[in-house]
Amino acid sequence: MAFKPEKPSIHGETPDSLGARLAEAGHPRYRAGQVFAWLYPKRAESAEVMTNLPANLRSWLTDNYDFSGTEVLGKKTASDVTQKLLQRLRDGSLIETVIIRAPMEGVGQDKSRRTICISTQVGCAYGCKFCASGLEGWKRDLSVGEIVSQLVQVCRIEDQADPARAAEGLASFDNIVVMGMGEPLANYDNLLAALKTVNAAWGFGFGARRVTISTSGVVPKILKLAEEDLGFRLAISLHGATNEVREQIMPVNRKYPLEQLIPAAKIFARTHGRMLTLEFILIEDINDSLDQARKLAAIARELHAHVNLIPYNTVQGLPWVRPSITRQDRFVKELRALGVTATLRREKGHDIDAACGQLRLQKEKALGADPSPPAAA
Ligand code: SAH
Ligand code: SF4
16 A cells, blocks of 8 residues: 555556556656656656657656655764665655665675665554564555666765766766665565666666665565565575574564574575575574574575675664673674675674664654764664
8 A cells, every 4th residue: 555645656656657648648658768768867856858849648647657756854974884765655654765775785895885775664563573664564565666766866865976977977976775664575566667767778788787675584575585586686585593582572573483483485496496584683582692693504505596685783672782792793603614605794883783774763862963873873
């Protein structure tokens, strides 16, 4: 269910769907291609700038579509690593999109790596016990236009910040991660339609293999995604290597326990031929024991997956504790000793994870123009 604004977002259209609407309104269908040449390569902010279109078509577009997309209320630089864009949707809901400017530990030397983290829902129904996004439940799904618009806004901001790179647009970024607010696979159709725009030559032309979708483990949707002929990468938020531990912190495990999740992940990995990522938040005395490390290693080996360890970021009001550095090291060493490739995003990761996983609390505060960094920092 998505909110229905008065005017649909132009960023929710494809050349085919826009062509059909143009034809219905008596305009030539081929004009859609001209509109798209402005929309993504040039990030046009209105129909008025589309100077090769006749005036009557420009006013028809203005009357029938919203071009501005999400409204950027503010930019917050949480550190030298992350920049958050607080965005207001047409119904007043707030979401954040994050630009992460540093490499993740172990991934590469190039300091200029840039990743964009996008949201797919307002709130989240999955209620993981450590996550700020799920604290107040699910409000609604984002529309296709709202998902795409987050990327358009990032490009517009970067166009201003670095005009020399403006011609590159989204291509100047290294990765897009669907790890912001919400469970992406619970808004499956809108997510896939938005990612089609991200990937298509008529859209952003951004390689599917540079896009990672993160899920808490919605098994039927993982299987559905495995059947699609798309090259997006998948990250699974595991956070527990046994049902017992996982259930304590992730209610989704009751519906889709590991006996279902692991085979589904295997099918995905097999059909896509790409390495999966298993995300594992380390929470003291919940999942940071050596026994969990060994069981996690067994799962990772079975799936040929890479493990991404994320020390828990404190969320106000929640009881969990981030393990000491000694315990974090002990865990990662055990994994590596068992032949698993694992990264531990520790130093800069603190901000990065706050950016990607703890949106809701921060956004509410930010509206009050509170410039404070994430709760965990
Ligand atoms: N719903 C999807 C994607 C959004 S959450 C999912 O769960 O995978 C993105 C990532 O942030 C997940 O791995 C999530 O577990 C993590 N995350 C949430 N709260 C966190 C916290 N307090 N500390 C560290 N990581 C957190
Ligand atoms: Fe939802 Fe992901 Fe947060 Fe769980 S971790 S509540 S699935 S956003």
